[in-house]
Amino acid sequence: MGADTPLTMGVLDARSRALEYGAAPGSAARQARRDASDVEHWEARRRGRYVRLWAARLDVWAAAQDARDAAYRLVRHVRQPHHRIGDVPILRSTGSPRLCATADVGGGGILTTYPRGALDHRYDRAPLGALERAHVVAYIRALAAARDRLLGVMPCASASRCTDGHEALSRPEGSPLQVWRVSHRILYLAGPGEARARAAELAATVVDDSGAPAAEIVDMRADDGYVDGEGRWVHPALTLVPRAVSALWADYDAAEADVGQPSAIAEVISRAAVYVWGTFARGCDRCSGERNATR
Template sequence: MSGSSDWTPLACAVSDTRERAGRYAASDRRAEAEAARREAGYVEAWEARRNGRFVRLWVVKVQVEVAALDWTDARWRLCGYLRRPYHRVGDAPVLYALGRPTLREGCVAGADVDYPFEALDHRHDRAPFGAFERVHVDQYVRALRAARARVLTPPDRPDWPECAPPGEGDWPARSPVSSQVRLGLWRSCHQVLLLAGPGEAESRARELAATIVSHAGCPLGAVVGLEPDDGHAAPDGRWIHPACTLGPARVAALWDDYDLAERDVGEAAALADVYAHAAERVRMSFERDARRHSVNWNAVECKPMQRQ
């Protein structure tokens, strides 16, 4: 999708970038010459990773809805350690932008509400990395592990304990939420980048959305938008390759991710591996940051008072 033998927008961008860089001598140190060589370097790095494959950049919009006590709780549940989209390379913040939570009208209730009711006992004490946040993390790690078990469940063994709904198997029973607690339904729309070959974009987008799960380990993310990004036109008429706006870190992460996904897009075993990695990552990240917070807090507490 970006070679010199076709005339797609990406191919035009490659041609335009190379032609622009070729106008300047290697000794030219003017700002426009440096910019042209820098953009050419980005494009050549993209082309080297593409290696002749017909691949495009896609922008996916993934919508997620969860129950939450308030905006702070919703932000934690939608934009904290939980419910991030996971690429094949794992948690790659350079490849997504998390949307701000917005409240939908009305409230939600019932035993099937996507909320860890154990956390409600700690709702009045939401200290960073305290019991309230830890319950959320514990529940989501369990949900990711259940999601892995579900996608690996043989069709003739739906009775595996790991795949039982809440209240059955190894899951604790859930009673309806107390009438004293009001849970609202909050929504975020995350923007995610991915690479896909011909016919792969929808499958890759669905797989990414499925890495965000409910309390029961079922896919929670919904694909609400999927658009290719083939670059854009500059004021002078040339076509700007997306690599020039993405930057080296995003380009490297995109191709690392695609190299892992190219041969098994949509495969259950591959998604199971992502769930397993995500569960470990959520737990590890939370515990790491909790230790750092404790060290920093203790350092502040032990800091000697300054003499006046």
């Protein structure tokens, strides 16, 4: 990094503030020393690489019967963007599903992907119930199709495997589908020229019921910190909890050598499928255990 970049100024200001306090007692002095330690930890993980913190906004959409169905389709177990190191909630903030016009997502085509199996359980709205299970099962199949597509493999060995559970539907009788959208703000690290490719990786881990991409990069912004009331530059490491910092660097270290490579994204998607089913199954087991305990 250059001597006059915001990140360099953030490092120098954190160090100088700690030196000013030295070993003095008091909360302000202790905070200055903690800040300097956090910045030094960031620098140690950076290892001289020009890497910046970025925040991307991804919009994800899905067809759903109503608000409860949209929650199952967008904000619980399925359609969560995955980093290279997996699902990292501490690096993501997610809004609530909102109804949107089909024109906002390319017309009515989005309505053609909805699991037929979910319609069979449309009245079972309990969390972890039959409706949500149908969505989870369909999404795992969709992730498998997306992985195969990225690897250049024929997604399905037979036509029945392709359509089982998510046949093309547009307006199921008695329960018209509508398009719902949710926004994610996701943190990640990127080197020079990598920011969009890294955001695109995150978007590629979210698919519709056919395995096609279902996320859009709406915005990307670098976060180099800010100037505080005393005119000092606050390093971005000081705006994050230690677990988030560790996750960011572990994720970047895993991605640095093959940013944007289809095979790498396919591997993330494969692990995502295992993770989605595992978290859903564990939730079912906990729910079953709680019911048994109350009998």
